Amino acid sequence: MPQSIFFDFNLPNSATWFYFALFLAIALFFQFTRFFSLRNWDLLGLFLFVPGFLLIQESHQLSTTQPAVGQGSVATNTGDAPKPEVGDGRAERERLIGYGWLLGASLFWFVRCLIDLATIRRPLITPNLTTPALFLFGAALFVCLSAVAFSRPSNPWDDTVGKRPAVLASVQAGAAHMVAQTQPAGPAAWSDAMFWVERTFAMVCHAAVVTALVLIGAKQFNDTPTGVAAGIIYLLIPYTAFHVGQVHHVWPAALVVWSVYTFRRPLLAGSLMGVAIGTTFFPVLLLPVWLQFYRGRGTGRFLLGLSVTSVVGLAATLLLVKTTGQFPDGVWRTLNLSDWQPWKVPTAESIWTGANWAYRLPVFIVYAGFVITSFLWPPVRNLGQLVAVSAAVQIGVQFWFADRGGLYVLWYAPLLVLVVLRPNLADLQPPLPRPWPRFVVRVGRWLLNRIPTGGITRRVPVMAIR
DSSP, rough: OOOOOOGGOOOHHHHHHHHHHHHHHHHHOOOOGGTTOOHHHHHHHHHTTHHHHHHHOOOOOOOOOOOTTTTTBOOSTTOOOOOOOOOOSHHHHHHHHHHHHHHHHHHHHHHHHHHGOOOOOOOOOSSSSSHHHHHHHHHHHHHHHHHHHHOOOOOOOOSSSSSSOOOHHHHHHHHHHHHTTTSOOHHHHHHHHHHHEEEEHHHHHHHHHHHHHHHHHISSSOHHHHHHHHHHHHSSSSHHHHHTOOHHHHHHHHHHHHHTTTOHHHHHHHHHHHHHHHSSSSGGGGGGHHHTTTTTHHHHHHHHHHHHHHHHHHHHHHHHHHTTOOHHHHHHHHHTTSOOOTTTTTOOSSGGGGGGGHHHHHHHHHHHHHHTTTTSSSSSSSSSHHHHHHHHEEEEEEEHHTTTTHHHHHHHHHHHHHHHHOOOOOTTTOOOEOOOOOOHHHHHHHHHTOOTTTOOOOOOOOOEOO
């Protein structure tokens, strides 16, 4: 039976998605009465990465259509002039230009995030659409992205970008195994189950990011339209559609943005950050910034939550690696990857396989110095500064990471959206130190009383954690 024409839904290609998303963003959020405002140009700057993505996509398409070596030129008709080979270096050239463009855009936003620390006048955004209409548009956009995620055409961005963490891969495989048991046996059943589990997990993570952005706007910015606008912009930017199924990109982003939302509860924020560190590792680079933010105002609670969940996550990773028979060889191979060791020759696709990789080491040294000094500088005293510096730290990874560095925009895309839309957040600072709950104080006193003191009288102060 032929399929109904009403269900013959064709998805736009990457370039079409880019143009429509850009026009919609301008129509919905561009302030035409304040044409030269910083937020207008920030809105356009969110699309600055797209040319790099498109160039890399085209280079991959050219690579797959190259004729065999030695075929020479191709002529369609006898009288036609021979066409040059597709493989005359164009694919490699466009790939190098694409990664160079991505790093240039990353540098722009890295500097922009640092400049954001000095911006004071930040009025609330006024969308060009009513709040109920924004909600409706956002819901429709999420449905369209779900169609992108669960469709199975030849998507040029379906290939996994980067290496999936062991925890996420094992959880997805376990869930796919359970789903596959309900289907007829065969390799197709396993493939279908893995596809649906992965895409469902990815869409849940995207929904978590959007929900956190809306709540940050409503609760922290005290303006629901700003939160809805943040969620819509996150769904509109093409990178969300390009990597809609890349779970290992959106999973840490969801945890980090929820940590931002729960910043008034250091224990919970630290727990979420610990899960991100224990499962995907790279968010550990955010630790100096967050410790500076909570210095004297919840550092202990933040570290407590972070330590517990990160240790659990790392233990789960080692356990899963051991159960798959890859311990310790798999761990050793991961530790020796050249992707994150700038003193080794890169082997994965990145700008460093087309440029002189020796410059990667000084870039890494500069970045490491920035991360270390972020415990003291730049100053992070309020939520706006925390978001800006956290985004800068994650952007900086792209410059030296040798496994497609520059493509991991979803790591920090929610933070960039908050940088663009945030109002003045000078009053949103970490909470003041609070005393421990009474039962914790009693347990602490009981334990201290059991420690021999040698006859010295000891006073147990009211325990307060900072």
